[in-house]
Amino acid sequence: MKKLFYIKTYGCQMNFYDSEKIQDLLKPMGYILSKEPENCDLAILNTCHIREKASEKMYSDIGRLSKYKKNKKLAGENMIIAICGCVAQAEGKEIIKRNKDVDIVLGPHNYHKLTSILSKKFTRPVIKNEFDVEEKFNSFPKPSFSGVTAFVSIQEGCDKFCTFCVVPYTRGAEYSRNVLDIFGEVKNLVSLGVKEITLLGQNVNAYNGKFDFQNPKNLYSLAKLCSFLSEIKGLERIRYITSHPADMTDELILEHQNNSKLMPYLHLPIQSGSNKILKEMNRRYTKEVYLKIVEKLRSKIPNIALTSDFIVGFPGENKSDFDDTMDIVKSVKFAGSYSFKYSPRPGTPAFLKKFDLEDNIINDRLNILQKELNLQQKQFNEKCIGLDMEVLIEKIGKKRNQFVGRSEYLQPVHIISREDLIGKLVKVKIKSLTSFSLHGKLS
Numbered sequence: 001m002k003k004l005f006y007i008k009t010y011g012c013q014m015n016f017y018d019s020e021k022i023q024d025l026l027k028p029m030g031y032i033l034s035k036e037p038e039n040c041d042l043a044i045l046n047t048c049h050i051r052e053k054a055s056e057k058m059y060s061d062i063g064r065l066s067k068y069k070k071n072k073k074l075a076g077e078n079m080i081i082a083i084c085g086c087v088a089q090a091e092g093k094e095i096i097k098r099n100k101d102v103d104i105v106l107g108p109h110n111y112h113k114l115t116s117i118l119s120k121k122f123t124r125p126v127i128k129n130e131f132d133v134e135e136k137f138n139s140f141p142k143p144s145f146s147g148v149t150a151f152v153s154i155q156e157g158c159d160k161f162c163t164f165c166v167v168p169y170t171r172g173a174e175y176s177r178n179v180l181d182i183f184g185e186v187k188n189l190v191s192l193g194v195k196e197i198t199l200l201g202q203n204v205n206a207y208n209g210k211f212d213f214q215n216p217k218n219l220y221s222l223a224k225l226c227s228f229l230s231e232i233k234g235l236e237r238i239r240y241i242t243s244h245p246a247d248m249t250d251e252l253i254l255e256h257q258n259n260s261k262l263m264p265y266l267h268l269p270i271q272s273g274s275n276k277i278l279k280e281m282n283r284r285y286t287k288e289v290y291l292k293i294v295e296k297l298r299s300k301i302p303n304i305a306l307t308s309d310f311i312v313g314f315p316g317e318n319k320s321d322f323d324d325t326m327d328i329v330k331s332v333k334f335a336g337s338y339s340f341k342y343s344p345r346p347g348t349p350a351f352l353k354k355f356d357l358e359d360n361i362i363n364d365r366l367n368i369l370q371k372e373l374n375l376q377q378k379q380f381n382e383k384c385i386g387l388d389m390e391v392l393i394e395k396i397g398k399k400r401n402q403f404v405g406r407s408e409y410l411q412p413v414h415i416i417s418r419e420d421l422i423g424k425l426v427k428v429k430i431k432s433l434t435s436f437s438l439h440g441k442l443s
């Protein structure tokens, strides 16, 4: 019998990847994806702990699902509610305590257990939050997904312990998948039509995977892995995210220089330009080290696009610390960036720090920073006007005969063509810019 499932994904790309894997697990069980939760047999929330008020948002969504579940009960039907991801890991039993309608709670290393849980009758809620990352990766089904681009998780967890971040507590210690498994997954994706892969990891450039289980001492760095994957025929582009400056090795910089499949784009979060704040954050580098990396990158790959993350208003940040951040932004010139107001996460060391900066001061600083970052992004995009850029066409646009793809620098590019270009790498002469999208003509 046809069964419907709904999945809502919060937060980072890693979570979106996990949600795709959950879908791959459920399809052979006869579940069909539904866009709305109301009439589903199974409703899943794949939660994230990074953004502000993550658990409140999750509890309010559970409340909504709970109403649908009650309506279904009145009609003599059931809805299973499953909570997965980092908030599930952090809150565990508390979720069931706060809402008795929740049936399953799975930490991020446990969602592969969903099929065996669903295939049995269960009368009591099931909670699984072990750190079984190796087992999880080994139980991935072959993806049925087909598209032009895909994410591939290669590393999970983090040993860095930045004082504001919950990842080391919710995703556990760093774990790198073995090289041959990743190679197999990418090869399979390419056979399904994928042209570009983004290698995912919480600390992706700390990747240090075994070649296979027979060769435990033969370890591959991210640079070596990229080089190996680029041998796959039909794979056109490789990206990776998210990197830590402390793991930005010369070997990886050289790989960017020598491997034409590795895109000239790097997201390298700095978080703050103040050495005092970087120390408080336990980021393990100084602004001078960051600038040195940028210098090396630009000397080897002059066209590389750099993006970053910033946290504004971290406990102890004063005017001069913020000025240091603005100085580094002005000196690096980013192609785009994410910036957020600091928000304390329970369970992290920074949560215990005195946090007395007034909200209006933080908002003012964030506005100043975002204005500069938006200007830099606009300037970066404007420089592309008149260039012939290589664009990988991913999908149909909103207008007639319009196609949308991505440049090497991940900018969305719109073109008009009567020919179906999806999946093709085409040369586009960039003519104009609207907001953050480029528009051009086939050259």
Ligand code: SF4
Binding pocket: 158, 159, 160, 161, 162, 165, 166, 167, 168, 202, 203, 244
């Ligand atoms: S490097 Fe820091 S911010 Fe990134 S996942 Fe690890 S602890 Fe979190």
